[in-house]
Amino acid sequence: MPSVTIVDETLETNPNQAMMARFDEAAEKLNLDPGLYKFLRTPNKELTVYIPVVMDDGRLEVFKGYRVQHSIVRGPCKGGIRYSPDVTLDEMKALAAWMTWKCAVVNIPFGGAKGGVICDPSKLSLSELEKITRRYTAEILDIIGPDRDIPAPDINTNEQVMAWIMDTYSMHARRTVSSVVTGKPLGLGGSRGRREATGRGLLFVIQEAAKHLDLKVPRTAVVIQGFGNVGSVAAELLGQAGYRVVAVSDVQGGIHNARGLDIPRVLQHVQKHKTVVGFPEAEPLTNSELLELPCEILIPAATENQITSKNAGRIQARVLCEGANGPTTPQADQILEQRGTFIIPDILANAGGVTASYFEWVQDREGYFWKEELVNERLGEIMVSSFREVVTYAERHRVNNRIAAYMLAIDRVAYHTKLRGIYA
Numbered sequence: 001m002p003s004v005t006i007v008d009e010t011l012e013t014n015p016n017q018a019m020m021a022r023f024d025e026a027a028e029k030l031n032l033d034p035g036l037y038k039f040l041r042t043p044n045k046e047l048t049v050y051i052p053v054v055m056d057d058g059r060l061e062v063f064k065g066y067r068v069q070h071s072i073v074r075g076p077c078k079g080g081i082r083y084s085p086d087v088t089l090d091e092m093k094a095l096a097a098w099m100t101w102k103c104a105v106v107n108i109p110f111g112g113a114k115g116g117v118i119c120d121p122s123k124l125s126l127s128e129l130e131k132i133t134r135r136y137t138a139e140i141l142d143i144i145g146p147d148r149d150i151p152a153p154d155i156n157t158n159e160q161v162m163a164w165i166m167d168t169y170s171m172h173a174r175r176t177v178s179s180v181v182t183g184k185p186l187g188l189g190g191s192r193g194r195r196e197a198t199g200r201g202l203l204f205v206i207q208e209a210a211k212h213l214d215l216k217v218p219r220t221a222v223v224i225q226g227f228g229n230v231g232s233v234a235a236e237l238l239g240q241a242g243y244r245v246v247a248v249s250d251v252q253g254g255i256h257n258a259r260g261l262d263i264p265r266v267l268q269h270v271q272k273h274k275t276v277v278g279f280p281e282a283e284p285l286t287n288s289e290l291l292e293l294p295c296e297i298l299i300p301a302a303t304e305n306q307i308t309s310k311n312a313g314r315i316q317a318r319v320l321c322e323g324a325n326g327p328t329t330p331q332a333d334q335i336l337e338q339r340g341t342f343i344i345p346d347i348l349a350n351a352g353g354v355t356a357s358y359f360e361w362v363q364d365r366e367g368y369f370w371k372e373e374l375v376n377e378r379l380g381e382i383m384v385s386s387f388r389e390v391v392t393y394a395e396r397h398r399v400n401n402r403i404a405a406y407m408l409a410i411d412r413v414a415y416h417t418k419l420r421g422i423y424a
């Protein structure tokens with residue numbers, strides 16, 4: 001098994017290399033069997049599809065998309081679909097593996113997958129977006145399904161996109177199959193609380209961290225990068241819980257008010273202007289300035305590789321709670337560890353979304369829908385117990401929280417693999 005030497009430049013730019021570096025470190029600490037090491041390092045399937053679409057102006061365009069299934073060992077594959085010009089196969093491979101580890105950390109019966117289409121949704125009409133979604137679904141139809149692989153929303157996809165996937169799949173199946181995707185609209189078999197679940201999950205683990213580190217909530221300053229489905233809900237819930245959210249941002253830039261932002265008013269501003277920028281009761285700042293603000297809790301809730309060897313030394317937060325997948329590079333981890341930053345790693349911190357997706361899948365299959373209080377209560381139980389498990393594991397094995405989460409997850413998937421054996 002190769003030992004981890006963190007010198008490679010691509011560790012800061014390629015999410016798959018970044019994921020593998022952590023996997024290798026955890027596997028080495030677990031003394032993982034060399035065969036299992038090879039098996040768990042490799043995805044189960046990688047599908048590349050080409051999506052022809054007649055655009056609104058009559059032009060025929062071809063988009064490239066992927067679905068990567070990393071593991072089916074603990075159950076059907078599970079993971080989102082993102083639409084972005086930055087989608088690459090390596091990114092999909094990393095995100096699919098992260099889904100496997102994430103589902104194992106919170107101990108839900110799924111493996112991991114991820115999909116994406118290389119496109120810029122801000123330049124597409126609704127009807128072009130629908131055509132891309134339906135044709136992409138048709139191209140990956142054979143490998144998805146309620147018992148095979150269950151997509152969900154991710155960056156630039158939402159309830160409407162899930163409704164189109166569900167409908168396309170159902171038309172081919174000649175019956176309504178609501179459990180083929182999660183994150184659907186409520187009326188189509190979605191779950192109460194699913195939309196807010198990733199942000200609410202962040203609140204649960206932050207509250208546990210606050211207890212663990214003895215932070216005094218009313219004075220605790222929070223900075224959030226990203227104001228999409230994860231960041232905006234986290235801001236709202238943390239504000240309601242008494243935290244002082246001092247800065248938030250989106251792709252266009254950030255806003256800062258050291259006394260605390262009035263989050264309901266920021267949300268109103270975003271509804272009207274489609275960005276946090278220009279909010280009157282705050283000073284503007286850039287996304288990189290935002291990450292370096294003095295605060296107790298920093299929540300990167302945007303995209304990968306935001307905290308790198310270049311800025312990690314200037315991160316002032318006591319707690320780094322990763323709302324995004326892969327926001328911190330392995331080099332940055334080392335710097336943050338020296339600085340004593342308490343990291344709540346992505347595969348634990350943002351697992352609230354997939355946990356509520358699991359609840360949605362269960363409700364669809366039962367045909368019986370839960371009250372929102374029950375969804376939130378069960379979500380809280382899972383997030384709190386998973387946080388405690390990871391922190392206890394880290395203390396017991398003298399590793400940091402990230403490596404503890406990977407070790408816990410890899411150990412669980414390895415255990416299931418051994419039980420099932422390898423089909424030949």
Ligand code: GLU
Nearest residue numbers: 079080152154353354357
């Ligand atoms: N896209 C989300 C994630 O990265 C949710 C995945 C899901 O619910 O399947 O965790």
